[in-house]
Amino acid sequence: MSKPHSGRLLAYACAAVFAACLLGIVLRPIGFLSVFWPANQLLLVLLLRYPHVLLQPLGMAAIFVSYVAADVLTGSNLWVSTGFSVANMVGAVSAWWVMHKHSKRDLQMEGQFSALLVLYGSGVAATVSAAIGGPVSAYAFSVPLLKGTMMWWTGEWMNAMILLPFLLALPSARKATLPQEALPLPAIVLPAVAVVALEAASYAVGAKIGSLAFSLPALLWCALSYRILTTTIITMLVFATKIIIASWIDFTPMHFVDVATFRLGVTMLILGPLSVAGAHAARSELLNRLRYQAHHDSLTGVLSRNGFVQASSLVLQRLAHERGSLAVLMLDLDHFKRVNDTHGHGTGDHLLCEFARTVVHTLRPQDVFGRIGGEEFAVVLPHISAQDAATIAERLCLAVRAGKFQTLSNEPLSATVSIGVAHVAQLSPRDSIENLLRDADVALYQAKSRGRNCVMLGPAR
Numbered sequence: 001m002s003k004p005h006s007g008r009l010l011a012y013a014c015a016a017v018f019a020a021c022l023l024g025i026v027l028r029p030i031g032f033l034s035v036f037w038p039a040n041q042l043l044l045v046l047l048l049r050y051p052h053v054l055l056q057p058l059g060m061a062a063i064f065v066s067y068v069a070a071d072v073l074t075g076s077n078l079w080v081s082t083g084f085s086v087a088n089m090v091g092a093v094s095a096w097w098v099m100h101k102h103s104k105r106d107l108q109m110e111g112q113f114s115a116l117l118v119l120y121g122s123g124v125a126a127t128v129s130a131a132i133g134g135p136v137s138a139y140a141f142s143v144p145l146l147k148g149t150m151m152w153w154t155g156e157w158m159n160a161m162i163l164l165p166f167l168l169a170l171p172s173a174r175k176a177t178l179p180q181e182a183l184p185l186p187a188i189v190l191p192a193v194a195v196v197a198l199e200a201a202s203y204a205v206g207a208k209i210g211s212l213a214f215s216l217p218a219l220l221w222c223a224l225s226y227r228i229l230t231t232t233i234i235t236m237l238v239f240a241t242k243i244i245i246a247s248w249i250d251f252t253p254m255h256f257v258d259v260a261t262f263r264l265g266v267t268m269l270i271l272g273p274l275s276v277a278g279a280h281a282a283r284s285e286l287l288n289r290l291r292y293q294a295h296h297d298s299l300t301g302v303l304s305r306n307g308f309v310q311a312s313s314l315v316l317q318r319l320a321h322e323r324g325s326l327a328v329l330m331l332d333l334d335h336f337k338r339v340n341d342t343h344g345h346g347t348g349d350h351l352l353c354e355f356a357r358t359v360v361h362t363l364r365p366q367d368v369f370g371r372i373g374g375e376e377f378a379v380v381l382p383h384i385s386a387q388d389a390a391t392i393a394e395r396l397c398l399a400v401r402a403g404k405f406q407t408l409s410n411e412p413l414s415a416t417v418s419i420g421v422a423h424v425a426q427l428s429p430r431d432s433i434e435n436l437l438r439d440a441d442v443a444l445y446q447a448k449s450r451g452r453n454c455v456m457l458g459p460a461r
């Protein structure tokens, strides 16, 4: 219990487990185990998120009391409840043990192997808890040991595959994601409509075992179209509905073979859409990372030449349409070679990063800034007069001159920058970023010839 809010967190966790147990008890057929038991999946997710609070003697004891209390308060025998609770908790802790070392992405269902990890972790949990809960339920409900154990095992595994992916994916809703491509409305709506239509068709024709797979193609379509959380919600709703509506199965040990095969079928089927969703998320993440690397300079983190030209061209296109004004600044650190030669390339790299940071802090959010190559950088200032562009360039010069730069060995390092400015009062579609960069470069050359550490404005256009 290291953190001050641990006590409150533990209280919430106990309340959540208690409520989940009550929900499971409500869904319990008379005289046997629950059809749907969400408490163990909830506990596993809480263990993965807050091990420092729950995987402590006090945490485990409080959770145990929550399990037993829910059962005993609803009229169950204390010893049977104790056996069930031990089975539930040992199962959840075993799943935590095999899953907790995996990456955050894997544990948020966004990894290529997330679905298999959930299948594995929940399979371990189901097996371990069935080894304890099976004999207890066989005793409590007077059923043969094998039936009791198989019922527990299959029920536990299926429950986990239905609920756990959703609970694991929940934090991804809060995560800031890179801007997504906007999809047309039909592409957003159709996969979900297809799921509903195929599910309705399966119920309308009265399909039994076959109904399990009716909506699989639509679920795969959802997995390729939606974010991971949405896919886990749809999958959970579809399969939870199947369990509730599957009134043709009596979920008691009397129909043990039907129940076990139905549950194992559901467990394996869910793997399909979840695996596709995980692989799709992993691929999208990789593409985003590659796109970022293609457009950003790896040393300074600002736009690379390629990224700068692309971003600026978009600004130019928009401004040409509005006949707006724009300035392009070309910035070049003065005598940078000397910095490398005197203090080494490490200090040179460090200065480039600090210089980029200084410029970013001086610019407005709508300005575009990138590294054109070596110690040369460029800025696009949209909607600006020549006078204001020169003022901003002077401000940049001053900020660099006043910058508190350092060598790698923490010695003070002074730096200055020369800036060439090209300004266009009314952009036309004929203006290109390449031409403007060339004009700014000519002005920069003049600034260097005038002794550096100054701003030169190119001819008015």
Ligand SMILES: Nc1nc2c(ncn2[C@@H]2O[C@H](COP(=O)(O)OP(=O)(O)OP(=O)(O)O)[C@@H](O)[C@H]2O)c(=O)[nH]1
Pocket: 299, 332, 333, 334, 335, 336, 337, 338, 340, 344, 345, 346, 347, 348, 349, 352, 373, 374, 375, 448, 452
């Ligand atoms: N440390 C470091 N040096 C770089 C990098 N890219 C280019 N350079 C160096 O930057 C130096 C640029 O030298 P010059 O073009 O002569 O320019 P300068 O010394 O700044 O002289 P002026 O521009 O005329 O003031 C070269 O020595 C390059 O090796 C880089 O990523 N890191």
